Every structure is written in C-alpha cells, then in structure tokens.
Amino acid sequence: MYSSTRQFNARVRKRLNLDNPTISEAAERGKIADLPAGGIGRADGGKAWDPAWFSFLQEDCPETVNPSLWRHAQLNAISGLFEVTDGVWQVRAADYANMSIIAGASGWIIVDPLLTRETAQASLKLVNDTLGHRPVSAVLVTHTHADHFGGLGGVVGEGDDIPIYVPEEFMNYAAAEGVLGGNHTSRRAIDQFGLALPFGPEGLVDGGIGKTVARGYRGFREPTREIGENEPSVHIDGVAFEFLMGSGTEAPAEFTFFLPEQGVLCMAEVCTQTQHNLLTPRGAEVRDARLWARVIDEALVRFGDRTQVLINSHNWPVWGRELVQEFMLEQRDIYKYIHDQTLRLANHGMTIKEVGQALQEPDFACEALHVRGYYGMLPFNARAVYQKYYGAFDGRPVDLNPLSPAAEGERYLKALGGEQRVLELAREAVEQDDLQWAATLVNHVVFAGDPSQEAKSLLSEIYRNMAYRAESGIERNICLAGAQELEQGVRALPAAGGRNAELAATLSLKDWLDAYAIRLNPDRARGEAFSLLLQLPEGHALVTVARQTEFARIGATPADPPGVTVTATRQALEARMNGQPGEIHIDGDEALFDRWLALHDSFDLWFEIATP
Numbered sequence: 001m002y003s004s005t006r007q008f009n010a011r012v013r014k015r016l017n018l019d020n021p022t023i024s025e026a027a028e029r030g031k032i033a034d035l036p037a038g039g040i041g042r043a044d045g046g047k048a049w050d051p052a053w054f055s056f057l058q059e060d061c062p063e064t065v066n067p068s069l070w071r072h073a074q075l076n077a078i079s080g081l082f083e084v085t086d087g088v089w090q091v092r093a094a095d096y097a098n099m100s101i102i103a104g105a106s107g108w109i110i111v112d113p114l115l116t117r118e119t120a121q122a123s124l125k126l127v128n129d130t131l132g133h134r135p136v137s138a139v140l141v142t143h144t145h146a147d148h149f150g151g152l153g154g155v156v157g158e159g160d161d162i163p164i165y166v167p168e169e170f171m172n173y174a175a176a177e178g179v180l181g182g183n184h185t186s187r188r189a190i191d192q193f194g195l196a197l198p199f200g201p202e203g204l205v206d207g208g209i210g211k212t213v214a215r216g217y218r219g220f221r222e223p224t225r226e227i228g229e230n231e232p233s234v235h236i237d238g239v240a241f242e243f244l245m246g247s248g249t250e251a252p253a254e255f256t257f258f259l260p261e262q263g264v265l266c267m268a269e270v271c272t273q274t275q276h277n278l279l280t281p282r283g284a285e286v287r288d289a290r291l292w293a294r295v296i297d298e299a300l301v302r303f304g305d306r307t308q309v310l311i312n313s314h315n316w317p318v319w320g321r322e323l324v325q326e327f328m329l330e331q332r333d334i335y336k337y338i339h340d341q342t343l344r345l346a347n348h349g350m351t352i353k354e355v356g357q358a359l360q361e362p363d364f365a366c367e368a369l370h371v372r373g374y375y376g377m378l379p380f381n382a383r384a385v386y387q388k389y390y391g392a393f394d395g396r397p398v399d400l401n402p403l404s405p406a407a408e409g410e411r412y413l414k415a416l417g418g419e420q421r422v423l424e425l426a427r428e429a430v431e432q433d434d435l436q437w438a439a440t441l442v443n444h445v446v447f448a449g450d451p452s453q454e455a456k457s458l459l460s461e462i463y464r465n466m467a468y469r470a471e472s473g474i475e476r477n478i479c480l481a482g483a484q485e486l487e488q489g490v491r492a493l494p495a496a497g498g499r500n501a502e503l504a505a506t507l508s509l510k511d512w513l514d515a516y517a518i519r520l521n522p523d524r525a526r527g528e529a530f531s532l533l534l535q536l537p538e539g540h541a542l543v544t545v546a547r548q549t550e551f552a553r554i555g556a557t558p559a560d561p562p563g564v565t566v567t568a569t570r571q572a573l574e575a576r577m578n579g580q581p582g583e584i585h586i587d588g589d590e591a592l593f594d595r596w597l598a599l600h601d602s603f604d605l606w607f608e609i610a611t612p
Contacts, residue, residue, distance in 0.1 A: 004433040013067040027316040033081040033130040040122040048118035048216030053199045062201040073206035091123040096210040097147045104237030107137030112148040116216030120151025137237040142268035143254035144174040150218035167253040168228035183603040189282040194477035206473035208375025209314035220502035249292040263308035273315035274374035279384035286388040289339035296332040334371040342385035351394035352386045409448030460486040482610035492606045513552035519600040522548035533562040564588035
C-alpha cells in the first residue's frame, strides 16, 4: 500500500464530519427484529445472504478503506426489521434493496420484494414471525431493476391471485434490458457489485445503495396492473396511495408514491442516501439528470408539507418534515448541479473526457453527506450528462475511429522504448502520486499482448491503491475486480447472476427472436439465404437469413414455401438453440434447421475485462 494512499485517506477524515450522530440514529431507528441467525440459505446448501459477511465493519476504519465509505458501509450494514411508523415497516440489509411492508385491510402490501426468492421469502417470514401472520394482499414493484422484483416468487406463489402493481411500460423495459444486452451487462455487474471479491477490509465493503446483491434464485411473476400518469390516486387493500411517476430518472419505468394517511413518502430509487448513477458502470441507457431533479422537486411541491417520513428502496429513512424537505432539496440540487455545470463546461468547448476532470464538487456536499459519491461518481456522472446530449464522440478527428487497446498498446511500447521503459515511467508516476497516468501506461503494456508478470503485478498494485482511496463502493469494487483479474484471471462463480429465465419467458415473441438474432455470426452466415417458419403456441414467425443478417416477421405469411417449418413450445425451441435436447416437430429440410442453429454464437459470461 502506497504511503500516498494513507495520506489521501487521512485528508478525507480531516475534511469531512463523519461522526454525525443524527445520521447513525436514523439508520438504527425503529429496529424490532434481527435477520435469521446463520443467514439465509439456498436449496443447494449455499448461502443466499448472511449479515455475518460484513461483521468486520464493527471494527475501526482500516488503512485500506476510504473513511467516508467505511462510515457509509457501517450504516448500510445495520440489518433487520424496522418499524418506520404506524402501519409501515422495512426489512433492510437482507439483500441489496429494501423490502417495505404496509399494513392493508386484509394483509401485507409488499413493496419491492428484493432480488432473490430466498431473501424475499425469509424477509416475509421475519415479518410474520414478528408482527403476526397475515397473507400478502398486494405487491408493488417501483421500477424495472431486478433487485426490486427478482424475489417476487418468494412472496407470491405460482398461481396466487395477488395483484402486482408496476409502472407503465414496465414489461417493455424490464425484460429487454435484462435479456438483449444481458450477458455483457451481467459480466460487468459482477465486477460492479464485487461478486468475485472476498469480504473484508481489502475486498468487498459496500455497494453504495446497499451491501451487495444476494446469491440466490432470481425469478418473476407477471404484473397484473400498470400505474401511469392518469392514475395519481389508487386505493390498494384499503390503503390510499398517491402516485408520482419517475420514469426516465433512475429507471426507464418507475413510480414514487405518498401514503397520505401515514404521512410517508416513498421515493423509490429517485432519492437515496448517496449520489446515484446517471450512467451505471454495468451498462444501461444514460439517465436524465434534469428530469431527475424535476421529479424530486415535483414530489417536494406535492407531498413535502404532508410528509413526516421519507423512505427509499435503498438505505435508511429520513424522519421529520423539515429534515425531509432539506434532504429532498439537496438531492434535487446535486443532479441539477451536475447537469447544468456539465453543459456549461461543454458549451465552453470541453469534451467528454475533460468535463469529468473539470467539474468540481459543490460546496454543500461537504455537509450533506447523502449527496456524496458512495454509489455514483461525480466525474463519471459528468461524462454521462455529456453523453446524454452529445454522444460518446468528442468532435475531434482523432477519435472518429480510435485504435483498439491492443493496437494502441503496441504503438505505445514501440514509441516509448519497450515494456521496461514504460514500467519505469509508470513507477515515476506512482512516486508523483499520479495513479491515473501510471495505470494508463501499464494498461498499454498489458493490452499490447504477452505482458510480463512484473507489468501485471504493477497494474494490480495501482488498481488496489485506487480502490483503497475510492469513496464510491462500486468504484472500489471495479478497481479490486480488475486487480484480482490481473493476479488470478477471471474466476467463474456459482450463483453469480446471469439470465433470469422466468423474466426471459415473458418477452414478446419478437423480442425473444431479436435476442437470438444478436448471436448470428456473420462469417458463418456469409452466402446464406433461406427462411424458416416457426410455429409456437403464442404465434408464428417467419425468420429470414440473408445478407449476413437475421430478421423475424411475426405473424407473416411467406410468399414462397419456407425451407423448413418448426413447431414447438418456446421452452423446447430455446433448449435446442442452446444446444440442449428439446421436443420439436420439423416439416421440411431438417438439415436446414440444424444449419440455422449452427450459424449462432454461444456467449460465455466469464469474459475478460481488465486483461485482453
């Protein structure tokens, strides 16, 4: 560990007031029950979740963690069942998100049933064991990210007649984001959430808006009702809800709501106890910072005077009308500040790389710790705003068609005098505490191909020191994951995410076939020109392969007889697509069907990121 890293963290401790008792009291307030001793198990004998993973946080802050992140991580680790106010509870730190519980006339109204079936089921059991058994009478899913709905199967049984409320357009976004780009997103999410890292002061400490994601089964239940702009007020199991849509902020489909009888405002993930991501490092669409600020302001105008408690889908609540209003103003203003100041800099001519370096932290972030970058990072968010308006290109000719990392690395080594000279320059940069430049230099060595162990060890060392300084939990995780990959290679893990099969089964036939079409290998498809007719219970599709492209027309009648007609269930056909047995019926050229399957790639989740 570099001495400059120790000095960096000492300056953080001196600059920020990290001992505010009001914040820690809020995080602990209302606790009435602990999570199960021994954690939450999986059917295979492993653990989906265990609060003991983070028991090391009871110690004083070590040198290997930014002290601001350590304080935040300690607060996020306070787990159990909490009473928020009369008739409203939360289970916190039993998964990445919170599960909120509202007492309805006939049962429990569940809000955001976590990421996995195991954690949701255990959380509901904790509620029933502590508060008395009641059935689930309704479920609300505030937005389209899986940590808020993957555990639906833990609170809603197969075939249960329980209403499930979601924001308008939920299905269009939840399934598409998780399936079309799913393999790449899932791989990057493993690094972002630290799934391959050990728990501890030199490994996984926190995830910013929560601890980490649970290692359990991710499922789905289809929603029964969408909430949109035209339904501001709805009664659910005798409880009045006033909805405010937040779609396009933290998620493409999202709602917030106010409980007028309880004086509780749930801001879903539009407000949290940290600055959020305007572009998630795992990969998704860029979010709208201006709209984000507007939605918070509208909630403040509509509900602020009536709100006694503000709850979120992550972190801990805020109590008291004045504190709630102050919290919301500061949350609003951090996104407005990032948006406006990024565009000010861009309109002065700065590029996507320059705005992130130039944007300074606003003064109020020293006192309002909940707008600090424990999750989202200020430079990264500035680049996201730039990308939202201008795209990733910066306007400079040299960046129209940039070299690949390998090609650029080879040229750097040649220009600078070879690997050893580049490593010398990198060590000089470390001595000058210029870690970003040091990492850039050694990264060129690594991607030039066939790097020495000395080069990989040096880059790993630099990444670890970057991680130890990081205030953002996910920035730390990404740097540590890169270091670990350099040291050990990519480690394949069980129960580490991947595709949600139950969610994928809800895709429209068109989206499902589009997801298969992205696997078409153009080299294998060169010169191919044929069509297939797929007949499935939900409809039929004419799939055409031509010009190294695959296109599906749903419900189309072929002008000419197709080369082959395949009749099957979606499950059986998907099994065959993935090289597994599946019962199908073929009319026509069976060899053509096999040839079609052979044109497609298979995706490996465990591809390299920090190494070529």
